[in-house]
Amino acid sequence: MATMAEVAREAGVSVATVSRLLNQQGTVSPNTAERVYAAIQKLSYEPNLLARNFRKSESRVILILAPNVTNPYYAHILSGIGDAAAGQGYAALIFTTGDDPAREREALEMLKKHRADGAILIASDMGCNWLLEYADRYPIVQCSEYDPEVDIPHVSIDNYQATQESMEYLIALGHRRIAIISAENAYISTSLRVKAYRDTLARHGIAPREDYIAQASRDYSFKSGKWRAKELLGIDPRPTAIFCISDTLALGAITAAKELGLRVPQDVTVVGFDDVExxxxxxxxxxxxxxxCYELGKQSAHLLFARMTQGKEIPRQTLLKHELIVRESSAPPDLLE
Amino acid sequence: MATMAEVAREAGVSVATVSRLLNQQGTVSPNTAERVYAAIQKLSYEPNLLARNFRKSESRVILILAPNVTNPYYAHILSGIGDAAAGQGYAALIFTTGDDPAREREALEMLKKHRADGAILIASDMGCNWLLEYADRYPIVQCSEYDPEVDIPHVSIDNYQATQESMEYLIALGHRRIAIISAENAYISTSLRVKAYRDTLARHGIAPREDYIAQASRDYSFKSGKWRAKELLGIDPRPTAIFCISDTLALGAITAAKELGLRVPQDVTVVGFDDVExxxxxxxxxxxxxxxCYELGKQSAHLLFARMTQGKEIPRQTLLKHELIVRESSAPPDLLE
DNA sequence: TCGTTTACTGTAATCGATTACATCATTCAT
DNA sequence: ATGAATGATGTAATCGATTACAGTAAACGA
Known part of the structure; x- marks a missing residue:
């Protein structure tokens, strides 16, 4: 592999000139430029990024931490980040943490070691004390989940508002016995959704029943959604609607209903969250x-770049638009039952 | 950020000693080691990977090219690669190509520029002449798809055998009018599956009907599967079974059948491929x-590491085990129809 | 016309690690 | 006891780019 020095020799100039030309720093006469380009061509020279990055002390890599890459919700975010990063000449290093804070922390060490210039944390539910230390020293933004107590820039949606709208929709349809399938995690999205569920019921004078509030597994698994739905549908009086905090759970709930011989939406309404796949x-x-999702990822990347170039003077919170999409799994409760 | 020189000064030794200790090269007395470790602790030193990688002329990064990251089939492969890479101290740089050879090539330039030490190509259908040039100079392996004409190590399954088994299964169930939904791409998996479909029918004395062979979109989209299935199910005589070369297509076929008022599997059998989500x-x-999938990714990574350390003396083809999983969407044809 | 700006180019230091080679003190074999 | 092997450590070159600084020549302004 040819080096810049060889190109310089071939073109009869100094390395400084070659470098200046390639980086558009300073000036190079058209004549010289031509000779240099010819030399580059001839030797099929490619700059050595290891050397360049070392010298500039930047890796042009951004770290992405996600619980996994197989959940389509994360995958779409990843997609958005990846495209935005590529557009800025950055590469995206994806680390899966399996929701393990230790692995998360280990990955963040990469920042200290100069393997990455910044990081995007997707759905990391630990606003632990130590995270703030990193965020203080390195460019870090959070995507989708965040700790409201901790001052780290993040991109998300308004989970409270979104849930409230869904609940208003269900109540407007005539539902009064509305259950919820939440999840066993500490995500801010989960708690905001549950809070909005309770608040909205209360505001409409409907007393929330604790047994209508179920918790599925922390990763919103289809199976746990199915089990919890079966339990909910076994309660007397049976809920006429189930609000699920993820589509996978909703799919589980629909399956459960079918297995119990109930029709969706005639016998029970099911509403999901995410609209992913x-x-x-x-x-x-x-x-x-x-x-x-894609936009969440994209905006996170842009926010990170802003943080990297403009320092800490960037917005703390960016909320993107959600949308309630009414399809087939919801209907007014059957009043004749 | 402390440098190795500062650690050395703090510990009262030379940088060579520190480096030797950290890299377990040569020998360092226990006494000195302790002082160095103390200094590292005190200054909270972390080696600068930019410098280290530059010096050693390796990036400890492997490139992964995939059409996208949202298709769960690719996502699971990515997962396997990621874990294997992390286990070897490598990071996985994921580039999405959108099936665009130009972007694929652009990404491979990263090898020249020393941004990555090797690459894994997932489902890249171009065994173009130029790819071989890269594979000749850099460690490259292919995962899942490959060009049989081109000598690049790859990991896959035996698509022919797998399809043959499925066809034998359908024929054993009693099906004779078997259709196939293939896809408009040049993947080796696609052509092997279609070939096995034809061959197996022929071997059983069943003349393949060209109108029973449909082609869905190149990315196996759910919608295209649905459309193609509707067309197939409109043919007289209607096929009693549809073999789909992906689960998404199968899902589309099932939806199509339902929308036509047909029951699966009573009226039509549907078989998929991949078993993903x-x-x-x-x-x-x-x-x-x-x-x-996960294992395909993992083995690809191991194969790549073998290629990086042992040179070109590695197996050209690695085939992993597939398995026909019989569930609910298949049954003997209804003889009373 | 002379001092000054501008355009262009080169020299050499620099980033922070790794490592070949040299040095010196022990330990060992005979 | 002596030359050799071994252990522990230091000196300094090196990887390939970027860039501060300096220098030269031409253009320019008054």
Whole structure:
């Protein structure tokens, strides 16, 4: 592999000139430029990024931490980040943490070691004390989940507002016995959704029943959604609607209903969250709150770049638009039951 | 950020000693080691990977090219690669190509520029002449798809054998009018599956009907599967079974059947391929050929590492085990129809 | 016309690690 | 006891780019 020095020799100039030309720093006469380009061509020279990055003390890599890459919700965010990064000449290093804070921390060490210039944390639910230390020293932004107590810039949606809208929708349809399938995690999205669920019921004079509040596994697994839904549907009086905080859970709930011989939406309404995949794969198509996943990722990346170039003077919170998409899994409760 | 020189000064030794200790090269007396470790602790020193990688002329990064990261099939492969890479102290740089050879090539330039030490190509269908040039000079392996004409090491499954088994299964069930939904791409998996479909029918004395062979979109989209299935199910005589070369297509076919008022599997059998997600989300659970996606990724990474350390003396082809998983979407044809 | 700006180019230091080679003190084998 | 092997450590070159600084020549302004 040819080096810049060889190119310089071939073109009869100094390395400084070659470097200046390639980086558009300073000036180089057209004549010289031509000779240099010819030399580059001839030797098929490619700059050595190891050397360049070392010298400039930047890696042009951004770290992305996600619980996993197989959940389509994360995958779409990753997609958005990846495209935005590529657009700025950055590469995205993806680390999966499996929700393990230790692995998360280990990955963040990469910042200290100069393997990455910044990091985006997707759905990291630990606003631990130590995270703040990193965020203080390195460019870090959070995507989708965050700790409201901790001052780290983040991009998300308004989970409270979104849930409230769904609940208003269900109540407007005539539902009064509304259950919720939440999840066993400490995500801010989860708690905001549950809070909005309670608040909205209360505001409409409907007393929340504790047994209508179920918790699925922390990763919103289809199976746990199915089990919890079966339990909910076994309660007397049976809820007429189930609000699920993810589409996978909603899919589980629909399956549970079918296995119990109930029709969706005639016998029970199911509403999901995320609008990611599956929602229009099998009937009934799921009524759900759509999150702009790709855009969440993209904006996170832009926010990170802003943080890297402009320092800490960037907005603390960016909320993107959600949208309630009414499809087939919701209907007014059957009053004749 | 402390440098090794500062650590050396603090410990009263030379940088060479510190480096030797950290890299377990040569020998360092226990006494000195202790002082160095203390200094490292005190200054909270972290080696600068930019410098280290530059000096050693390796990036400890492997490139991963995939059409996208949202298709769960790719996502699971990515997962396997990521874990294997992390286990070897490598980071995985994921580039999405959108099936665009130009972007693929652009990404491979990273090898020349020393941004990555090797690359894994997932489902890249161009065994173009130029790819071989890269593979000749840099460690490159292919995962899942490959060009049989081109000598690049790859990891995949035996698509021909797998399809043959599925066809034998359908024929054993009693099906004779078997259709196939293939896809408009040049993947080796696609052509092997279609070939096995034809061959197996022929071997059983069943003349393949050209109108039973449909082609969905190149990315196996759910919608295109649905459209193609509707067309197939409109043919007289109607096929009693549809073999789909992906689960997403199978899901589309099932939806199509339902929309036409046909029951699966009573009226039509549907078989998928991949066993990735969705297959057990809604009834009928799909009968499918399971691919060990995660393992495909893992083995690809191991193969790449072998290529990087042992040079070109590595197996050209690695085939992993598939498995036909019979679930609910397949049954004998209804003889009373 | 003379001092000054501008355009262009080169020299050499620099980033922070790794490592070949040299040095010196022990330990060992005979 | 002596030359050799071994252990522990230091000196300094090196990787390939970027860039501060300096220098030269031409253009310019008054």
């Amino acid at each position: 599956h929602t229009t794969m099998l009937h009934p198509y799921i009524t759900t709150v759509a999150q702009p | 969705h297959t057990t989300m809604l009834h009928p659970y799909i009968t499918t050929v399971a691919q060990p």
